[in-house]
Amino acid sequence: MKMASRPHIRRYAWPAMALHWLVALLIFGLFPLGLYMSELPLSVLKLQLYAWHKWFGITVLLLVVLRLGWRAGHRPPELPASIPRWQQRVAEWLHGLLYVLILGIPLSGWMLSSAADVRVVWWGVLALPMLLPTSKPLAHALVLVHATLNYTLAALVAVHVAAALKHQFIDRDGVLSRMLPGSSR
Numbered sequence: 594m595k596m597a598s599r600p601h602i603r604r605y606a607w608p609a610m611a612l613h614w615l616v617a618l619l620i621f622g623l624f625p626l627g628l629y630m631s632e633l634p635l636s637v638l639k640l641q642l643y644a645w646h647k648w649f650g651i652t653v654l655l656l657v658v659l660r661l662g663w664r665a666g667h668r669p670p671e672l673p674a675s676i677p678r679w680q681q682r683v684a685e686w687l688h689g690l691l692y693v694l695i696l697g698i699p700l701s702g703w704m705l706s707s708a709a710d711v712r713v714v715w716w717g718v719l720a721l722p723m724l725l726p727t728s729k730p731l732a733h734a735l736v737l738v739h740a741t742l743n744y745t746l747a748a749l750v751a752v753h754v755a756a757a758l759k760h761q762f763i764d765r766d767g768v769l770s771r772m773l774p775g776s777s778r
């Protein structure tokens with residue numbers, strides 16, 4: 594009896610996959626770190642955590658630029674034809690918004706640090722340019738921007754993860770497997 598062959602799943606290339614999971618991992622660490630550190634009273638620990646937050650945050654910015662560079666030269670695999678056109682559109686828009694946020698959040702952090710007259714010295718080695726002149730009101734406004742972009746990201750990531758799990762365990766169309774290392778069958 595001939596076994597029904599499982600659909601051939603076209604996957605993301607390994608650089609796209611590696612950058613996806615590395616950026617996700619870093620953001621899942623940076624978010625709670627940001628919430629925790631900003632509530633701390635001024636101390637050596639708070640200043641150290643701010644430094645780590647900024648160093649990893651700028652690293653995320655760099656990785657996202659690398660990822661967009663890769664994506665520009667390597668089109669992501671088509672979604673399975675079983676997914677209705679309108680859902681494919683929604684997914685494209687959601688991915689686009691996620692990219693805008695994971696670029697905008699570290700940039701807004703870098704801008705707020707600049708407006709607060711605190712130069713970011715990446716990993717204590719590379720002094721980054723100040724993106725904005727010193728301005729207390731601007732720094733305060735950018736704290737709000739940074740936080741708002743973060744809570745928007747948290748909401749969209751929840752939708753993104755829920756959609757991936759629905760495709761994997763309800764629709765069983767292998768969409769999540771496209772971003773997981775492993776065989777193409």
Ligand code: HEM
Binds near residue numbers: 647736
């Ligand atoms: C994707 C990367 C990043 C994520 C996910 C992230 C997340 C967060 C979160 C959740 C908070 C707490 C917001 C709140 O109080 O509600 C925060 C605070 C903060 N972040 Fe980030 N951040 C990132 C990158 C950066 C970068 C690159 C910098 C600076 C170079 C930065 C500077 C700050 C500062 C200074 C605060 C404290 C604001 C305050 O005084 O309350 N962040 N971040």
